[in-house]
Amino acid sequence: MTDPLLKVEGLRKSFGGLQALKNVSFALNSKEVIGLIGPNGCGKSTTFNVISGIYPADSGSVKLKGEEILNKKPHEINRLGLSRTFQYTQLWRNLTVIENLLVPPKNQTGAQFVNILRRLKLAKEEEILVEKAYRTLELLEISHVAENYASELSGGQSKLVDIGRVLMSDPTILLLDEPVAGVAGPLAQKIFDQLQKLRKSLGLSIVIIEHNMEFILRKGIDRIYVMNLGEVIAEGTSDEIASMPHVIEAYLGG
Amino acid sequence: MSAIINTLASDFRLFIETQKAGFHAMAEAYKQMGTSLKEKKQSSNVVSFALQVPFFVLFSPLSAYLKAGEKIVIETYPLGRKNDAFQSRLFLYLLMVTALFIGLQPSPNPTAKLSFINEVVFLIALFAIMAMGLNLQTGLTGLVNFGVIFFVGFGALVTAMAMVKGGMDPWIALLLAVILTAIVGYLLAYPTLNLRSDYFAIVTVVLGEVLRQLLLAEPTFQTKVSGSQNTYIPELPGVFGPFRDSWRSVTGLPYSTFLMIFAVFVAFMVVVISQLIIRSPYGRVLKTIRENEVVTSAYGYDVFKYKAEVLAIGGAIFGLAGALLVWKRQTFVPELLLVTTTFFVWGAFIIGGKGNPRGMVIGAIIITYTQQVVRNISPTNRGSNFFIATLDSIFKFLVVDIGGAIFGEDSWRFVSEFQTGNVIIGLEAFQILIVGLVIILFMRRFEEGVLPELPYIPKKKPNLDKSSIWSNIEQTETSHGGTKE
Ligand SMILES: Nc1ncnc2c1ncn2[C@@H]1O[C@H](COP(=O)(O)OP(=O)(O)OP(=O)(O)O)[C@@H](O)[C@H]1O
Numbered sequence: 026m027t028d029p030l031l032k033v034e035g036l037r038k039s040f041g042g043l044q045a046l047k048n049v050s051f052a053l054n055s056k057e058v059i060g061l062i063g064p065n066g067c068g069k070s071t072t073f074n075v076i077s078g079i080y081p082a083d084s085g086s087v088k089l090k091g092e093e094i095l096n097k098k099p100h101e102i103n104r105l106g107l108s109r110t111f112q113y114t115q116l117w118r119n120l121t122v123i124e125n126l127l128v129p130p131k132n133q134t135g136a137q138f139v140n141i142l143r144r145l146k147l148a149k150e151e152e153i154l155v156e157k158a159y160r161t162l163e164l165l166e167i168s169h170v171a172e173n174y175a176s177e178l179s180g181g182q183s184k185l186v187d188i189g190r191v192l193m194s195d196p197t198i199l200l201l202d203e204p205v206a207g208v209a210g211p212l213a214q215k216i217f218d219q220l221q222k223l224r225k226s227l228g229l230s231i232v233i234i235e236h237n238m239e240f241i242l243r244k245g246i247d248r249i250y251v252m253n254l255g256e257v258i259a260e261g262t263s264d265e266i267a268s269m270p271h272v273i274e275a276y277l278g279g
Numbered sequence: 280m281s282a283i284i285n286t287l288a289s290d291f292r293l294f295i296e297t298q299k300a301g302f303h304a305m306a307e308a309y310k311q312m313g314t315s316l317k318e319k320k321q322s323s324n325v326v327s328f329a330l331q332v333p334f335f336v337l338f339s340p341l342s343a344y345l346k347a348g349e350k351i352v353i354e355t356y357p358l359g360r361k362n363d364a365f366q367s368r369l370f371l372y373l374l375m376v377t378a379l380f381i382g383l384q385p386s387p388n389p390t391a392k393l394s395f396i397n398e399v400v401f402l403i404a405l406f407a408i409m410a411m412g413l414n415l416q417t418g419l420t421g422l423v424n425f426g427v428i429f430f431v432g433f434g435a436l437v438t439a440m441a442m443v444k445g446g447m448d449p450w451i452a453l454l455l456a457v458i459l460t461a462i463v464g465y466l467l468a469y470p471t472l473n474l475r476s477d478y479f480a481i482v483t484v485v486l487g488e489v490l491r492q493l494l495l496a497e498p499t500f501q502t503k504v505s506g507s508q509n510t511y512i513p514e515l516p517g518v519f520g521p522f523r524d525s526w527r528s529v530t531g532l533p534y535s536t537f538l539m540i541f542a543v544f545v546a547f548m549v550v551v552i553s554q555l556i557i558r559s560p561y562g563r564v565l566k567t568i569r570e571n572e573v574v575t576s577a578y579g580y581d582v583f584k585y586k587a588e589v590l591a592i593g594g595a596i597f598g599l600a601g602a603l604l605v606w607k608r609q610t611f612v613p614e615l616l617l618v619t620t621t622f623f624v625w626g627a628f629i630i631g632g633k634g635n636p637r638g639m640v641i642g643a644i645i646i647t648y649t650q651q652v653v654r655n656i657s658p659t660n661r662g663s664n665f666f667i668a669t670l671d672s673i674f675k676f677l678v679v680d681i682g683g684a685i686f687g688e689d690s691w692r693f694v695s696e697f698q699t700g701n702v703i704i705g706l707e708a709f710q711i712l713i714v715g716l717v718i719i720l721f722m723r724r725f726e727e728g729v730l731p732e733l734p735y736i737p738k739k740k741p742n743l744d745k746s747s748i749w750s751n752i753e754q755t756e757t758s759h760g761g762t763k764e
Pocket residue numbers: 040043045063064065066067068069070071072112
């Protein structure tokens with residue numbers, strides 16, 4: 026095998042006296058979907074925050090296609106093709122839903138001040154993006170709220186818009202922090218299936234944090250990493266994980 | 280042409296209907312007041328009720344009227360004032376009403392009237408320009424700037440120095456002010472933008488005051504004639520001469536009329552530029568920074584760069600305002616850098632509707648007019664009409680006798696003339712209080728401003744074939760926004 030797409034090694038991060046990440050290592054290969062699980066407060070979200078540059082790390086290494094990205098700025102990391110969602114959905118609240126989806130696409134001409142006079146070009150670009158945004162909303166079954174303010178949405182709807190937003194950014198790597206928490210069962214299933222399809226058609230590689238074992242242990246997740254107290258304590262396929270005694274003790278229960 | 284007539288006719292119908300509905304709502308309100316009157320009398324709480332009545336009489340019908348009007352408007356234009364079509368018309372009508380007000384302002388003679396118009400319209404334009412600078416920084420991007428007067432003052436300083444000390448052409452001086460203020464705004468990003476947003480706000484407050492104190496201490500930077508009592512130079516030496524003379528001889532109008540027209544033109548241009556920004560993806564990124572900048576950066580936008588740019592763009596607009604101020608006042612003294620100016624600009628910004636350039640114009644009109652009204656409360660002793668004479672003597676009693684007793688010598692600050700029985704009362708001492716009250720009143724009625732920020736709704740909605748959504752998205756995604764098929 027070639028180098029993994031994303032390689033995280035020996036990540037450490039503490040908040041004051043609290044060591045949130047002690048030693049986190051994992052690898053994500055191209056077109057893989059991997060799961061990150063573990064009890065509350067074990068450091069899953071912190072891992073995402075460090076990888077995406079929101080928090081600086083104390084030490085360790087994160088390599089994206091062989092390039093060290095640890096402690097790069099969030100926007101630089103995003104431009105390399107890594108997009109993430111936040112556990113607590115943070116939409117741009119006083120923007121409409123459709124507008125929330127129009128920001129993530131990269132390399133927009135109109136996003137530079139010098140180009141604001143190029144009306145024709147901007148209108149053309151916008152038309153393409155608007156269509157794509159509507160399609161994404163249809164996919165997530167929320168196109169009827171496209172023109173509402175994001176602040177008017179229910180919790181589950183917000184989660185869906187968040188997923189739509191991250192899909193609009195054309196990522197190669199997707200970090201999803203509990204993407205379907207609060208989304209109704211059947212739709213959550215569909216979204217999980219859809220992510221599988223997208224991985225094939227777009228060549229996406231995905232890391233998912235998820236507490237719902239039904240989703241995580243289903244086929245389609247290539248590997249699962251189990252975290253506890255800031256460390257990765259196990260790695261394997263869903264069947265392997267489900268039968269490891271120390272995983273059962275730390276997370277899966279009885 | 281017929282389209283215009285149709286639009287006007289339909290607006291007129293709407294107007295009549297709002298009137299009807301408003302009266303209806305008012306009647307309802309009065310009926311309710313009647314019943315509550317009876318009920319309240321049974322309970323013994325007469326005193327508190329008596330206190331409530333005047334407020335009820337004053338405000339309840341008014342707000343009922345406005346509510347009824349709004350309901351009808353919303354039925355006609357979904358989203359009401361947040362509908363672009365309705366908002367642009369409302370804006371035009373408000374401008375027309377303003378023109379009417381200014382036109383009908385009584386004045387002793389045409390010359391006085393012209394100079395009143397020159398002054399008021401210029402101030403409205405100036406405040407609109409400043410409010411639009413603030414709107415880009417605070418309304419759009421969320422950078423709370425309490426230092427409007429710092430930027431404006433800096434622009435004014437540059438203009439005055441370039442003209443007086445540098446002997447430059449006023450147009451070059453204006454350009455220089457715009458560029459240098461923009462640069463100052465950009466550079467300011469470096470020490471301040473890593474601060475938390477509330478600290479950034481505090482820094483901006485301090486800057487204005489620091490500049491003023493520095494200038495007060497350093498006479499080199501003052502263009503007033505040293506040693507003279509008069510702080511106003513009659514005209515900035517030489518530079519305006521030729522242009523002003525030819526303006527006068529060609530148009531037969533005073534020079535301040537030119538300034539007024541020019542300021543209105545500049546304000547118009549700033550509205551256009553603001554709209555261009557707000558409606559572009561660039562402005563959209565700015566709005567996301569206001570809403571949640573961490574997420575914005577997680578989506579690949581360099582938040583620092585955008586904020587610094589906005590400080591520069593806003594700075595350029597403030598610099599322009601500063602230059603206009605110097606052109607108008609024909610002098611530059613540190614006393615021009617009033618903190619209250621920042622306060623008034625904020626007032627216009629809040630009343631107008633943050634995030635909306637047209638709103639800034641409306642806000643500027645309301646604030647300027649309030650200031651103007653406060654400055655010249657009409658004189659008392661206006662005639663023998665019994666009603667007016669009674670009002671006048673009550674007014675005089677309150678202001679001269681009571682006010683004099685309370686404020687002592689200070690009462691002369693707002694009672695400026697007391698000969699031949701005429702009292703001219705200028706409430707300048709209460710200016711901030713009154714403008715503040717106006718702001719509160721408007722905030723209560725129009726939470727998001729008179730002309731609120733418009734939500735983005737795409738003009739053209741795509742036709743999606745619903746049956747094959749799930750397969751369509753993959754195709755669209757693979758071809759990266761390509762064709763439907
Ligand atoms: N910004 C922060 N400041 C201080 N402590 C933090 C911060 N973020 C996370 N922590 C701490 O780090 C630890 C790991 O938190 P994290 O959010 O990564 O947990 P998690 O695995 O995502 O849990 P959950 O499943 O509940 O979302 C927790 O003890 C938390 O209190």
